[in-house]
Amino acid sequence: MEIVTRFAPSPTGYIHIGNVRSAIYPYLLARQNNGKMILRIEDTDRARYVEGATELIEDTLEWLGLNWDEGPIVGGPNGPYFQSERKEIYIKWAKKLIESGRAYADPTPPEKIEEYRKECNEKKIPFLYRNYRPENPPEWEEGMPLRFKAEPKSYTWTDEVMGEMSTGPEMLDDIILIKKDGFPTYNFAHIVDDAEMGVTHVMRGVEYLSSTPNYLALYEALGLERPKLVSLPHILAPQGNKKLGKRDGAKSVTEYRDDGVLSEAMLNYLACLGWNDGTEQEIYTKDELIQKFSLGRIQNSGARYDETKLFWYNGQWIRKIFDENGADALYARTTDFWPEVADNYDDEYKMRVLAIIYDRLKTLSDLRSMTEYFFTEPRIDLDMLINNKFLKKMSESEIEGLLKQVVKKLSDVDDFTADNIQNALNELLTETNKKPAELFSLIRIAVSFAPFSPALNLTLEVLGKNITLARLNAVASAI
RNA sequence: GGCUCCGUCGUCUAGUGGUCUAGGACGUCUGGUUCUCAUCCAGAAAAUCGCGGGUUCGACUCCCGCCGGAGUCACCA
Numbered sequence: 001m002e003i004v005t006r007f008a009p010s011p012t013g014y015i016h017i018g019n020v021r022s023a024i025y026p027y028l029l030a031r032q033n034n035g036k037m038i039l040r041i042e043d044t045d046r047a048r049y050v051e052g053a054t055e056l057i058e059d060t061l062e063w064l065g066l067n068w069d070e071g072p073i074v075g076g077p078n079g080p081y082f083q084s085e086r087k088e089i090y091i092k093w094a095k096k097l098i099e100s101g102r103a104y105a106d107p108t109p110p111e112k113i114e115e116y117r118k119e120c121n122e123k124k125i126p127f128l129y130r131n132y133r134p135e136n137p138p139e140w141e142e143g144m145p146l147r148f149k150a151e152p153k154s155y156t157w158t159d160e161v162m163g164e165m166s167t168g169p170e171m172l173d174d175i176i177l178i179k180k181d182g183f184p185t186y187n188f189a190h191i192v193d194d195a196e197m198g199v200t201h202v203m204r205g206v207e208y209l210s211s212t213p214n215y216l217a218l219y220e221a222l223g224l225e226r227p228k229l230v231s232l233p234h235i236l237a238p239q240g241n242k243k244l245g246k247r248d249g250a251k252s253v254t255e256y257r258d259d260g261v262l263s264e265a266m267l268n269y270l271a272c273l274g275w276n277d278g279t280e281q282e283i284y285t286k287d288e289l290i291q292k293f294s295l296g297r298i299q300n301s302g303a304r305y306d307e308t309k310l311f312w313y314n315g316q317w318i319r320k321i322f323d324e325n326g327a328d329a330l331y332a333r334t335t336d337f338w339p340e341v342a343d344n345y346d347d348e349y350k351m352r353v354l355a356i357i358y359d360r361l362k363t364l365s366d367l368r369s370m371t372e373y374f375f376t377e378p379r380i381d382l383d384m385l386i387n388n389k390f391l392k393k394m395s396e397s398e399i400e401g402l403l404k405q406v407v408k409k410l411s412d413v414d415d416f417t418a419d420n421i422q423n424a425l426n427e428l429l430t431e432t433n434k435k436p437a438e439l440f441s442l443i444r445i446a447v448s449f450a451p452f453s454p455a456l457n458l459t460l461e462v463l464g465k466n467i468t469l470a471r472l473n474a475v476a477s478a479i
Numbered sequence: 480g481g482c483u484c485c486g487u488c489g490u491c492u493a494g495u496g497g498u499c500u501a502g503g504a505c506g507u508c509u510g511g512u513u514c515u516c517a518u519c520c521a522g523a524a525a526a527u528c529g530c531g532g533g534u535u536c537g538a539c540u541c542c543c544g545c546c547g548g549a550g551u552c553a554c555c556a
Contacts, residue, residue, distance in 0.1 A: 010556055045555055110554075117553095126481050126552070145554050162484065170482065171552090179554040186556045210483055210551040233485080234549080241548055272504095276492060280503045299492080301485045302549070309491070309505045319518075360517040370516090390514070422513095429513085440514035452516030 003035030005201045007061070007068070008190065010042045011053035014252035015060040017270070017305055018235045018244035019205070024271055025232060026203045027066040028293040038197055039071030041082045042190070044183040060253045064263050065286055070197070078197040083189050090184040093192045093222065094146055094177055102221045103177055105140035106147045108132075129174045146178040148188075148218065155213045160201075160230040160295040162209065171213040191215060195224045203230040230295060233274060236304040244305050256310070260337050260364030262321070265314040274303040283316055311362045322358050327351050330358060337364040341375040349374075352462050356454040370450075374462065377471070378449035380478050385445050390437045396479050399442065403476040405432060406443055407469055416465040422457040446475040 005026035009015065015023070030037040039061070041054055054072060061068065070076030080086055097103035113129070120127035130150050140146050152169035159165050177188040184192070194202055209231050219226050234243035237250070244250045256266055268284050277292040284292070322330040331351045342350060353374045360370065372378070385391060391399065409428045413420050429439060440456050447468060453459045460468050 008556095012556080042556065048555065106554090113554090121480090124480060128552095147554095159484095165483080167483070173552090176554045181554080183554090185554070190556090204556095205550095206484070207550055208556090212483095231484090236549090238490095243549080273491070278493070280493080282504055303492090304490060306490055306505070312505060315518085357517090359519085362517090388515090426513085436513045438514080442514085444514060448515095450515090453514095454516085456514070 001200065002198075003030055003033040003201060004038065004197070004199050005030045005035065005203060006038040006040055006194070006197065006199050007066075008040040008042050008193075008204075009057050010045065010048065011057065012045075012048045012050050013053055013246065014056045014254070016244070016246060016250035016252050018237075018250045020060065020064070020253050021235065021270055021274070022204055022232055023061060023066055024064070024267065025230075025275075025293070025295075025298070026201065027068075028271070028290055029201060029203070029295065030069075031290045032293055035200075036069035037066075038076070038078070038199065039068040039081065040193060040197070041072060042186060043082055043084045044179075044186065044189055046084075046181070046183070056252075056254070063254060063257055064267050083193065084183070086189075086193070087182065087184075089196065090178065090189060090192055091142075094140075094184075094188070097148070097177070097221060098140055098146075100221065102149050103140070103146050104134075104137040104149055105144045106134060106174075106176075107138055107144065108134055126170060128170070130172075133174060142182050143180065145176055145180050147174045148177050148214070148221070150174050150214070150217060153217075155216050157212065157216060157226070157229065159209070159212075160228055161233070161298045161300050162206075162231050163300075165209075165212070167213045171210070172217055173214065175211075175214050187211065187214065188218070191218050191222065191224070194227060195222070199227055201228045201230055203232060206231045206233055230298075232298065233300060234302040235273060236302045238305055238307070243302065250305075260361075260366065261310065261314050262317045262333065262364070264321075265310065265317040268317070269310045269313045273305070274299040283313075283320065315362050318361050318364070319359055322355075327355050327358075330354065334364050334367060337367045339368045339372050339375065341372060345375055349462075356458040356462060360452075360454070373448040373450050373453075378447075380475055381449050382478065384449060385442070385475070388441055388445060390435075390441045391445075394438070400476050400479045402432065402434070402439070402442060403446065403472055403479075406439075407472045407476070410460075410465070410469060410472075413465070416461060416468075418457045418461040421460050425457065443472070447471045 007023040007026055009019070027037050029035070041057070043049055058072060068074065070078060071081045094103060116129070116132045117127045129147070130152070138144070150172040152172050154166065154168050155171075156164065156166040175187050176185050178184050212229065216226065236242065237244040237248035239248070242248065253266065257263065264285065267286060267289070271284065271289050272282070275293070275298050277294070277297060318330065321333070328351065331347070331354055334354060338350060353371050357367070357370060361367065385399070386396065394402070406428065409424050410421070413424050425439070429436060432439065444453055444456050444459070447460065447463065
């Protein structure tokens with residue numbers, strides 16, 4: 001049987017780290033089994049609807065490379081894929097329930113329901129609406145809430161992550177199927193949609209675990225086969241024990257894209273937060289994830305979100321792409337991350353800069369702060385030079401003299417390559433009787449005035465002979 | 480409060496009765512790679528397996544109780 005999964009978010013804002021896993025795992029499962037993944041927009045709550053949220057969702061999935069087979073943009077045979085456009089379908093199914101006596105119109109005003117609830121709270125007994133069922137409900141018509149008529153009974157089922165589950169009759173209640181405004185509730189709509197769309201695996205956060213018995217009752221009353229149920233544990237906020245949510249400052253997934261995180265790293269990290277294949281592998285490509293994913297190995301307890309580890313993955317991926325796919329593959333990803341001063345430089349030069357600095361990047365946006373001196377003259381900061389821990393003991397005139405020696409030596413290097421530069425510097429080391437720490441620090445600072453730089457000979461090679469000499473001379477005369 | 484789920488290094492995890500004096504990764508610390516920062520490499524510290532009882536020759540692994548944490552009890556999803 002073909003496996004059909006779905007990601008069914010409500011368009012109430014951006015997708016953040018805490019809820020994107022319920023898109024990743026369904027995607028992986030569908031691809032692994034040559035099945036399909038559906039994207040369905042659950043927009044039945046008009047009050048919480050946010051303009052543009054659907055686009056944000058699509059953008060996030062596209063960035064992560066989680067393409068869907070049916071849904072907005074791509075269409076499909078089971079549309080529409082916006083719940084707000086499926087009203088007649090829900091009404092059709094609701095009428096079945098009414099006819100079989102399993103649903104009733106509820107004329108009870110909300111204030112009255114609130115009273116019942118209060119009453120129970122005071123008596124410290126669980127509030128079950130089925131104990132307050134109206135005696136002679138009117139015939140249902142749109143504009144009235146429609147409730148399920150629950151039969152109190154026990155259920156057992158298997159959750160692919162949590163294992164064998166069982167609950168008692170107290171979990172069953174008369175849940176609202178269709179709201180006064182004519183829209184269905186999530187509880188009803190998702191059952192109908194999953195059935196109509198042929199979804200075989202319902203994957204969602206654990207928060208739905210306790211309402212599962214009601215869903216089971218609904219499948220039964222509707223004569224529907226139960227899909228496989230998969231509860232995904234929460235991702236926990238860095239502090240405390242609460243699930244990660246927007247209130248804890250959960251960043252949107254695409255915010256990390258703007259900060260220079262690679263989608264491969266994001267997918268890798270998120271997929272492995274609460275899942276592993278039992279081996280000691282840490283780095284997975286999307287294809288490897290698809291191949292090795294398994295529901296049974298999803299963790300059943302929550303996992304804490306750790307941004308530091310995300311950045312570690314990102315560093316790994318930056319190097320992996322460079323080392324395996326080449327400088328131009330990585331370079332193609334860096335377009336938006338160079339400092340403004342790099343605008344006037346050509347691709348070839350920027351690629352050379354990238355080639356010597358890439359293994360220092362945690363995120364691509366580090367390029368902005370780490371490469372400026374390759375594109376613009378650094379501001380000469382003599383304090384930085386004089387107070388350097390290796391140069392402290394030298395007098396200013398000694399530094400000036402040394403700088404002039406360096407200039408002379410490097411002027412003689414005809415072919416200004418990293419190797420030749422290194423040879424010249426090594427000769428200078430013996431001629432001046434200086435330690436590498438002293439001589440190299442001096443040159444590095446004089447040429448960059450940056451807190452750090454790539455290996456000195458590589459830095460000078462990329463800078464080029466003219467600029468190197470000019471900067472050294474400028475510093476020498478500034479002392 | 481009722482119900483349900485969860486509980487191994489600071490964090491993510493491996494572990495399905497003996498190979499566990501508990502393995503890997505992030506992070507931390509130390510050392511190495513002719514300067515810096517990073518990478519990389521080597522090494523260290525870090526979990527009385529939530530606690531208490533069983534079962535067993537033997538339990539992190541099975542059973543029971545307790546404690547702790549979380550989720551849920553909406554005309555929100």
